[in-house]
Amino acid sequence: MMRRRTTLLTGCTALVLALGATACGGSGPVSAGGGDKALSGQTVSVAGVWSGTEQKNFQKVLDAFTAKTGAKTQFTSTGDNVSTVVGSKIEGGNAPDVVMVPQVGVLQQFAKNGWLQPLSATAQKSVTAGFAPVWRNYGSVDGTLYGLYFKAAHKSTVWYSPDALDQAGVKPPAAFDDLLKAGRAVSDSGLAAFSVAGQDGWTLTDWFENVYLSQAGPEKYDALAAHRLKWTDPSVVRALGTLGTLFKDKELVAGGQKGALNTDFPGSVEKVFGPEPEAGMVYEGDFVAGVAKDQFGRAIGEDADFFPFPKVGAGHAPVVSGGDAAVVLKDGKNHQAGMALVEYLATPEAAAVWAGAGGFLSPNKKLDLASYGDDVTRATAKSLVEAGDSVRFDMxxxxxxxxxxxxxAGEWKILQDFLRDPSDPKATAGRLEAAAAKAYQG
Incomplete structure (x- = not known):
């Protein structure tokens, strides 16, 4: 790696203002976003996976930061492989100041590589006051807070066509067995029950995680996520068996297993909310709403709605989440101003900008729910915030x-194979354990 670059701001006052600390002349603390243009003339480079509408909406947040601090911003979309892109930029001496990291594992990798600056006292104070402790834990490595979770996803939502459920004479179910019964009623009425995006292996991991969290409980979920529990554990086999009950039922899955394996995530939403519906329900996160609205013109809350992922057996209804954490790179050319941006992102003011634009959830409990533009998003955000420490990050x-x-490869490929043939959960668990053991050891 290139040697660490030291950023020299123009004068002590600019430095401490960027950090939100006490200014040199003995004046009081000034926070980033104080509206005094304290960072005028500086530029903060930001990298993240977002593109399209997400990038445009995040730019509105960055523009609000500029309006308050005077700092310009420059966003670069990395695509999905953020760790490789950022690593290459660091090696090339062109590290961004701030990275929006989409995975806990990548955040931990960055921290262990020595790439990250611990969050400032101002940012830490905001996290303590506005976020459930679970979000601090997921942003920390070895007790040090490096990441601020700005954008979250609620991955325990089942989206449905109200017309399809009405025609089948069923209501949104609260238990997994009732979900299967409701699905069969939908199938009997002329549509397949579920559209499954099996071409994208990540959707299958989300299916498994919701079933496992509810059926096995949060302690085993945490142990399995850290590989303290082997994937050959009976709880994993049991969860795979529960999921296999759905996957193997050709009446429940649009196009059967073959059709599901040829359906990507946008296609799975289209099969429910597109011009020629093939299914009544699609499981995935709150971001389904954005696709249904933007691509297919569905009115959220009217002809596209959701219900919480049902509890499995005697378990509780799961709340699985994902999210993007803002981290500050040590090797950024202006990482001090980058920290000021993260301090701003930690405020409800920053979250409200994107909440008003749509396609966004914040784990910040200080954000007024009225900031969201529709009742469905408001309900989803409320569910996420009220779940508190029972939230579990995408395994x-x-x-x-x-x-x-x-x-x-790995879990994605093995669960696709399981969707293709769900007859042997025990053998699938064995394959998952072999792949996990190799990856965690590496």
Whole structure:
């Protein structure tokens, strides 16, 4: 790696203002976003996976930061492989100041590589006051807070066509067995029950995680996520068996297993909310709403709605989440001003900008729910915030990328094979354990 670059701001006052600390002349603390243009003339470079509408909406947040501090911003979209892109930029001496990291495992990798600056006292104070402790834990490595979770995803939502459920004479179910019964009623009325995006292995990990969290409980979930529990544990086999009950039922899955394996995530939403519906329900996170609205013109809350992922057996309804954490790179050319941006992102004011634009959830409990533009998003955000420390981060996002985040390999590929043939959960658990052991050891 290139040697660490030291950023020299123009004068002590600019430095301490960027950090939100006490100014040199004995004046009081000034926070980033104080509206006094304290960072005029500086530029903060930001990298993240977002593109399209997400990038445009995040730019609105960055523009609000500029309006308050005077600092310009420059956003670069990395694509999905953020760790490789950022690593290359660091090696080339062109590290961004701030990175929006989409996976816990990547944040931990960055910290262990020595790339990250611990968050400032101002940012830490905001996290303590506005976020459930679980979000601080996921942003920390070995007790040091490096990441501020600005954008979250609620991955325990089942989206449905109200017309399809009405035609089948069923209501949104609260238990997994009732979900299967409701699905069969939908199938009997002329549509398949579920559209499953099996072409994208990450969606199958989300299916498994919701079933496992509810059925096995949070302690086993945490142990499995850290690989303190082997994937051959009976709880894993049991969860795979529960999921296999759905996957193997051709009446429940649009196009059967073959059709599901040829359906990507946008296609799975289209099969429910597109011009020629093939299914009544699609499971995935709150971001389904954005696709249904933006691509297919569905009115959220009217002809597209959701219900919480049902509890499995005697368990509780799960709340699985994902999210993007803002981290500051030591090697950034202006990492001090980058820290000021993260301090701003920690405020409800910053979250309100994107909340008003849509396609966004914040784990910041200080954000007024009225900031969201529709009742469905408001309800989803409320569910996420009220879940508090019962929220569990996407398990595959906590794993090494070789196991939990690589197309055609590891958990993604093994669960696709399980969707193709769900007859032997025990054998699938064995394959998952072999892949996990190799990845975690590496």
């Amino acid at each position: 595959s996002d906590q794993a090494p990328a070789a196991f939990g985040g690589t197309k055609g």
